[in-house]
Amino acid sequence: MSQFITVQVGQCGNQIGSAFWPLALHEYGIQTTSGGVNLLKVQRNHVKHISDLSDAFPSFFHVPVKTDNLYFENVADLSKAKVKARALLIDMEDSVVSRFKQGPLRQLFDQTCIVTNYPGSGNNWAIGYHVHGREYHDRIEESIRHMVEKCDRLHGFLLMHSLGGGTGSGLGTATLKLLKDYYSHVERIVSCIYPANIQDTVTAPYNTLLATQELIEHATCVFPVENKALLDICNSQMNKRENTNQINYNASCKPFQDMNSIIANMLLHLTSGSRFPGSLNMDMNEVATNLVPYPQLHYIFSSVSPITLSAPNMCTMQEPKLQDELFTNAWSRNNQLIKLDPLQSTSVILAAAHIARGNTTLTDIKRNVERFQNKSKFTSWSRDCMKIGLCSIPPAGHSSSLLCLLNSSTMSLLFKDVIQEFSKLYRKKAHIHHYTQVHGFEETQFIESKENILHLSECYAEIQNMKETNISRLQVI
């Protein structure tokens, strides 16, 4: 089974992590909290797949003792076996990471893999990237090497951070660059939070711009997420009354926790093909091959369906119809993790991947991909750029679910937004001195980043308006 190292940077990144690890454990059938809803009860069928699940246990966790039986029942079992999460926790303040240190999962994290500092990066990308990046370079490098050495088949790094603040965006992208320098052949999957409009910090537009530039340069694939989109998804789930488990769950959870678990679910689904068997495997490295037609156009729309944490107990619909609805939901703009519609009429799809888990059959996928091809617009070459994956292990609590990844030219709107927000602030040269006084940062970096991002969004526009060329096929003489 392929293995992944999770790198969570900054407050936001670590909060996503705190939602990620309990859910990852649930997927393997381990209950983490004593109170609240017993998610395991919800997950009725995990026993059926127990051997496949425990086979895949090392993909996120390191088990030091060589045993054949990788089946654990609770957290106590985990700490007895000295199981460690393959995770690197980086934060420049202590608060969130220390919550990890006290939580029920504290045994799961290796002390050497926690990098903290005080005080934080002051919402300043330049401090995060240049000051902390330089200062902690060796420390982070060592921690990562430490973890990489424990992997026998490392497959990818999963980075989680936000772009608005200083630590996540600055040190996060510095770590990304470090990973690229040292482990260039390993996939770097980034799932990052875009602040988008509702800004909690003044300098967010600067940080976002500078970090975006780094992500374009160094990541293999980026799955952008917007808080607003998550909030809308959560709100619409709250109002649904059909599902008692969900209501109980809603009642017991914290708002950020719930939003972050959407991201966690997406990441679990994304890696499922690499972890579990299926009749049409989809490995992580296939994501980039299939979805990135041109270099640097690796910003991918993602949506999971169903988005709820558990399925309704009663289901009256027939299986094929249920499957169709699953697909329709995944294409809907309400389920996208950013507030853009990848299928809007003016944009084109560059590539798409549908990864199904559970009892979806090839026929279901075939029918629905053909439906998708009829409803969306493509460039002249991308109609067949479809990837399908079938993983036989359903996610916790469901009988089947679908992850839809789209590379759409709509993404240029995100970049335009980033530039617009940046220009608004930069026109008045506000707060620039915070950045320029940092050693290693040049003001030209602002302009260069802006140019680069502008260029990228022009690339999308170019593809959107691509004209059919008439180069005939090779002639046989």
Next chain:
Amino acid sequence: MLTIQFGQCGNQLGRDLFSRVCADLESPNTGVSHGANYEYVESTIEKWFDGMTERGRHLARAILVDTEEKVVNGMWKDPQASWTYRASNVVCQSGGGCANNWAYGYKISSQRLSDSMVSVTRREIEKLDRFQGFLLLLSSAGGTGSGVGSRMVETLRDEYETKSIVASIVLPFTFGEVSTQNYNTVLTLAEFSDRADFSVLFENQQMHAMSTSLLNNSNTMLCDMNNIISENLLAAFQPSDEARCNMNFLTSKVAAHPNFRFVTIKSAPHVPATSLQYEPNYKWNVYVRHLKQTLRISKSQVELTNVQLKAPNPSLSKTVVSHTYSPCVSNILVTRGKSVENDAIMLEDLQKRHLYPEWIASTESLTHLHQERKFLNRDKFLALITNNSEIHRPLDTYLDKAWNSYKFAAFLHQYKQFGLEEDDFLEAFTKVENIVQEYKSLKSGN
């Protein structure tokens, strides 16, 4: 015969294939004397298997090649099966798959795997007194099957110049299984057209349609499609009464011309296993005529109904002569089941000169192989191994789509980063264009 399974698809197909062989061996209704059946079983086992385990399970003579452990690991989990793989024949190194990238499989993964692949192959062959040839199973869509398979067929060709290499290549769905499938397919076909003696092509699209319409399987899964492919392959490769019928014989008959090396297998009847005993049993001629119909092409632009998706129809009169048939380089008809006097197998239908180009001698055009023993409990089962011009249609489609993305340089950077150059692409395109052109310009005599 040594089977080598590449990639996820190849391994899944291989497992199905061997299960079908066992099912055929164990089928209770043989229709022949005990002695004849014994002979059939003996030669089947010699062909596909290599000894037994202590528990009395047959060991498949197969090598499993994959870059991802998950599929290969699941292979021998079934303790009930009467056969299994030899654990030492697994060549697998998990570096995380081939990323659906032909170049990665061809240039990177194959290097890591090739030494052990070659030594395992040699070890297997040294055990054999009479080695017939290789059967390679792979799909052309992904990275492992197509890329590693392409490199391996080169190596095998260099090492075993005189042995037959037969490949069975599964072509992907046209709607798209993998974004890069069209490149991968073109690159694979170009490689195999030179190296393999002949390649049997199976279209997933066609298999899926057959499964839904003939077997009434509304929710077709991959294994159902693999079952049909396996039956087609077995109908061709299982022993027949022709003693010299080995792989070299098949090669010399079906792919005599070096420019025409892609064949398809059409078979009949396909019926759901549950209703097998209620299906009407027609005379041999009905089936032969049905198979001939599958060679029909339309004169006008109208799409013909896909004959392979229909059940044989006995009421079809012989007088309909207005159809045109696609020109064939050669055909092999394999019939399995009892042939009695008032129901003889008539070959005239398939011997007509209008099916073949002029340069093929009439003695060479059609080969008939027969086996009295029933195949998988079926009273009658026929397979037509045909090397005909219709194959240019699917190839043309893949070529067209691949060229279309190539024009816009889409996905090319993925291939270039593993050392595949523009020239390699153009060379592959030229080769496949040539094949398509050769098949297109095939003209039958009157």
